[in-house]
Amino acid sequence: MSNALILAEATGTWPYVAASWALVLGGMGAYALVTVVRGRRLSKKVPSEKRRWS
Amino acid sequence: MTTETAGSVETSDSGPTSTGSRTTMILGIVTLIALGVLVLFGLILSPADENQGEAVRIMYVHVPSATLSYVGCFLTTIGSVVYLWRKSQWWELVAYAGAEVAALFTAFTLVTGMLWGRPTWGVFWVWDARLTSEAMLMLLLLGYLAVRRLAADYEVRAKRAAIVGLLLVPNVFIVRQSVQWWRTLHQTPTLSLSGAEIQGLMLFSLFTGFIAFTLAFIWMVIHRFRVAWLEEQVDAEGLDAAIAERRAEGVIS
Amino acid sequence: MIMLSDAWLIARKDLKLELRSRVALNQVIPFAILVLVLFAFALDPDRGLLEKATPGLYWVAVLFSGLLAMQRSFSVEAADGVTDALRLSGLAPAGIYLGKTLSVAVQLLVLEVLLGVGVAVLYGTSITGWLLLIATIVVATAAISTAGTLFGVVAAGLRVRETLLPLLLLPVLAPVLIGSTRAFEAALSGTPSEGWPWVGLMSVFAAVYVVAGIFGFGPLMEES
Known part of the structure; x- marks a missing residue:
């Protein structure tokens, strides 16, 4: 009985764990994507001597 | 899964017309490896906690996010101070990039905190001192970003945002202090988010989380900084072009 | 010294303006009383909720109506190029800041006294712990007006x-709301010793903002 309860609790937390990790890693990926895309779009408008890192 | 999508983005930005450079490409690859190691240890190899169960795995992303949200705030305040003192645009852009990335990590902290709270406390939100001050931090950062993104001249935006940024860290301290007193005066000390004692693989997972998230933070700040720099260049150039156009009109008529 | 006399000049000008235009009298104060009445509508007045929640309701009413007064204090300067005139006047920026803070603080004090009377009459709150109440009102007013003036100029x-001003100011003033409410609760419940740390915290807050305002006002004034 108590074992089954612990098991149910353990499986019950996995969705929350998965959601946290997915949201954080997904959020990072999405932010990285948006930043890189914006950078590419803006880079075309700026002469390369002003982009001192490239 | 999600790391892979981020991977194709982060590694393929080495083209000539982008915010990437050799350094950031290497940094991006190292970040991805670190995130991969984090997934391996955090989700698979490390054991479940005796008290918290599987929910302890949320800590490996939650705690580093919270720490880096504060690091971002410090970056913003330092950048704002140097900008007001030396009129250095470089530092102003550091402050801006730091604030935006800090807001992202604050959002992560809040979301993971709530997702941890639901299975642990039974509710998404409790007026825990740390969660509340993190929420206030989010609002303070949104205020800074709102000022920084005003539709106004660069000088106006930057200077006003720098005043807000200058006060960011003092505000965070005062808010934290007041929220802590507020909660501890009324009920027993708040439930601590970090486990009582973390050892072995769990400690290693948390440590990996710190490294991976710090690398990701640096990568994001560098890229955001460059995007901000490009934005200001485009802004200034647009203005120059408009002035040149007007002058040309004047000559003709 | 020059800074202080400049501050006095600006404060007198602002207060004279308020006295003559009567916007505070005709609009802000009625609004403040309206807020008190709305709270009574929202919370059932018969169950003693109002009396129990008096400190919180009082300070929320102060914040919201004070926000109106602050908006007003800077819309006065924005019109007709007054900002340029102020800049050309050669007054010390720190003096302008302190002067505006002083005039906002005076208006807030008037508002707080009236709201205090309103709370005592409308909510039937019995008032005790005078020393702590007055100390709280003084430091909270200092905190709200120093921060409000600085962010008021940022948004001006x-x-x-x-x-923009509410978004910037209200999160920043959260510690002041917490502190003043707890201090009032302590005073009204007859345990004033619990309230004094909050008075200290709000004094630190006000001190931080006075320093930031004195040094930050110069750069803000010379822009654009």
Whole structure:
């Protein structure tokens, strides 16, 4: 009985764990994507001597 | 899964017309490896906690996010101070990039905190001192970003945002202090988010989380900084072009 | 010294303006009383909720009506190029800051006294712990007006200032709301010793903002 309860609790937390990790890693990926895309779009408008890192 | 999508983005930005450079490409690859190691240890190899169960795995992303949200705030305040003192645009852009990335990590902290709270406390939100001050931090950062993104001249935006940024860290301290007193005066000390004692693989997972998230933070700040720099260049150039156009009109008529 | 006399000049000018235009009298104060009445509508007045929640309701009413007074204090400067005139006047920026803070603080004090009377009459709250109440009102007013003036200038002259100022100011003032409410609760419940740390915290807050305002006002004034 108590074992089954612990098991149910353990499986019950996995969705929350998965959601946290997915949201954080997904959020990072999405932010990285948006930043890189914006950078590419803006880079075309700026002469390369002003982009001192490239 | 999600790391892979981020991977194709982060590694393929080495083209000539982008915010990437050799350094950031290497940094991006190292970040991805670190995130991969984090997934391996955090989700698979490390054991479940005796008290918290599987929910302890949320800590490996939650705690580093919270720490880096504060690091971002410090970056913003330092950048704002140097900008007001030396009129250095470089530092102003550091402050801006730091604030935006800090807001992202604050959002992560809040979301993971709530997702941890639901299975642990039974509710998404409790007026825990740390969660509340993190929420206030989010609002303070949104205020800074709102000022920084005003539709106004660069000088106006930057200077006003720098005043807000200058006060960011003092505000965070005062808010934290007041929220802590507020909660501890009324009920027993708040439930601590970090486990009582973390050892072995769990400690290693948390440590990996710190490294991976710090690398990701640096990568994001560098890229955001460059995007901000490009934005200001485009802004200034647009203005120059408009002035040149007007002058040309004047000559003709 | 010059800074202080400049501050006095600005404060007198602002207060004279308020006295003559009567906007505070005719609009802000009625609004403050309206807020008190709305709270009574929202919370059932028969169950003693109002009396129990008096400290919180009082300070929320002060914050919201004070926000109106602050908006007003800077829309006065934004019109007709007054900002340029102020800049050309050669007054010390720190003096201008302190002067505006002083005038906002005086208006807030008037508002707080009236709201205090309103709370005592409308909510039937019995008032005790006078020393702590007065100390709280003084430091909270200092905190709200120092921060409000600084962020008021950050938002001044912008098209979005009506929406920007609350967004900037209210999160910043959260510790003041917490502190003043707890201190009032302590005073009204007859345990004033619990309230004094909050008075200390709010004094630190006000001190931080006075320093930031004195040094930050110069750069803000010379822009654009």
